[in-house]
Amino acid sequence: MGAGKTTIGRLISQSMGKEFYDLDKVIEDNAGADIPWIFEREGEEGFRKRETQALSNMVQSDTHNTVLATGGGIVMRPENRDILQQDGLVVYLYASVAQQLYRTSKSSHRPLLQTGDPKATLKKLFEVRDPLYREVATLVIETDARHPKAVANKVLDAIKRYLTSEDNQS
Numbered sequence: 001m002g003a004g005k006t007t008i009g010r011l012i013s014q015s016m017g018k019e020f021y022d023l024d025k026v027i028e029d030n031a032g033a034d035i036p037w038i039f040e041r042e043g044e045e046g047f048r049k050r051e052t053q054a055l056s057n058m059v060q061s062d063t064h065n066t067v068l069a070t071g072g073g074i075v076m077r078p079e080n081r082d083i084l085q086q087d088g089l090v091v092y093l094y095a096s097v098a099q100q101l102y103r104t105s106k107s108s109h110r111p112l113l114q115t116g117d118p119k120a121t122l123k124k125l126f127e128v129r130d131p132l133y134r135e136v137a138t139l140v141i142e143t144d145a146r147h148p149k150a151v152a153n154k155v156l157d158a159i160k161r162y163l164t165s166e167d168n169q170s
């Protein structure tokens, strides 16, 4: 949370001329309710079910021309990790816990950070999730101390380099 998935995803989709989807927004549109409401009524488990459903629906269609920003918890379910690895070029936007805390501190739409100690929560989630992000990622991009546009350019360059090296190998 706060790594910049929604922000950078939108920027790179514009540069690549691809369609942009944010999975959280897709989940909200499908539910006709926002994420805090879903967590309140259905708990995290209800949200995760909707998230997996939305992700599998998304990859049924042609994803070649799509940039998808997921929510940070997408890697928690093994079936989601399988889908991401099979169907996408996955970019892990790395942000330190300090940056995540700073970037999420101005908004209140992330239910997991609305109770207790957000710093401790982010730290705990990072410990569990960082290895899972690395397991599914094709590319890992560091985002600390970089403006969103600079991060987007770094992602675009890394994708180009990756695709060129793939071409050279085949």
Ligand SMILES: Nc1ncnc2c1ncn2[C@@H]1O[C@H](COP(=O)(O)OP(=O)(O)O)[C@@H](O)[C@H]1O
Binding pocket: 001, 002, 003, 004, 005, 006, 007, 008, 069, 103, 104, 143, 146, 147, 148, 151
């Ligand atoms: N590289 C960055 N540097 C500074 N602020 C950023 C950066 N990336 C995102 N932000 C800001 O951090 C906040 C959270 O970004 P967001 O894209 O919603 O993250 P995510 O979708 O990963 O939770 C937004 O206010 C956004 O403008």
Ligand SMILES: O=C(O)C1=C[C@@H](OP(=O)(O)O)[C@@H](O)[C@H](O)C1
Binding pocket: 001, 002, 005, 006, 024, 035, 070, 071, 072, 073, 074, 109, 110, 111, 112
């Ligand atoms: O990390 C998580 O478990 C979550 C991250 C959120 O998305 P962002 O990572 O875009 O904030 C959103 O899916 C939900 O609040 C749960």
Ligand SMILES: [Mg+2]
Binding pocket: 005, 006, 007, 022, 024, 069, 070, 071
């Ligand atoms: Mg987001």
